[in-house]
Amino acid sequence: MKIEVAEFAGFCFGVKRAMDMAWKELENAKENIYSLGQLIHNTQAVGKYKEKGLKVIDAVEGKISGSIIIRSHGVSLDVYNALKEQNVSIVDATCPFVKKIQDIVYKSFSEGKAIVIVGNPKHPEVIGINGWCKNSAKIVKTIDDIESYSWDDSEYSVVAQTTMNIDQYEHIKKKLTATVDHIEFHNTICLATKERQDASKILSKKAQAMIVIGGYHSSNTQKLTEICSQNCPTFHVETKEELDMSLISSYSHLGITAGASTPDWIITEVVEYIQENSK
């Protein structure tokens, strides 16, 4: 059986960087190490970090002592201030691409511009970005949201959630341009998501079947499963234990892809398991 892993699969740059920073902290830990929210949507990886001593908290409440890791999604200015008041040491693993958006929003807002964020208002990245303009942003997830806001003569500065779908962003941009007189756009979409989706699509057209590895609750993994299943039989698993070899051993060319929160070691385990059990 030929097993082929997609050109882009698993951790993106920002998630890998955050996970490496967190691991390094845990290895050198002399005090409590917290993370503000789950580092990633992957049960196995989160379990491994917790075993190593990571304590996950949902909010900065009560007294914290030790170090706190800010995950790749980033946080609001208020959260940084709350952490500074507590005198905890901050390990800032905000993805540099997200940091760039926060800087644009902070600068534009300081210059008196009104902020628009194209993205999901419930996503932690968007909640964090909004916190750099005193939570004043108009958040546009779909074209219809544009009509739900009133638009005045202000100068508007627009940023996008890094994982926003490019086509959807372009539609929203077109409508905003037609709706608002003074508006500037900053295309802050990160290509990591698109690269993973494109690579999975290409491979699923060549392979006889696809295995998609990633958390069942990870939306980018679900999206990869959806894309691949349009082209060939597709099996979504979280770990090697869930592979049903009776379903896949008859294929001579198997493609593998993985969501952006799937660590390399889980991908390697799946590949090795299939190699050993398909002989």
Ligand code: SF4
């Ligand atoms: S998807 Fe892009 S912006 Fe988001 S963490 Fe990964 S590299 Fe950073």
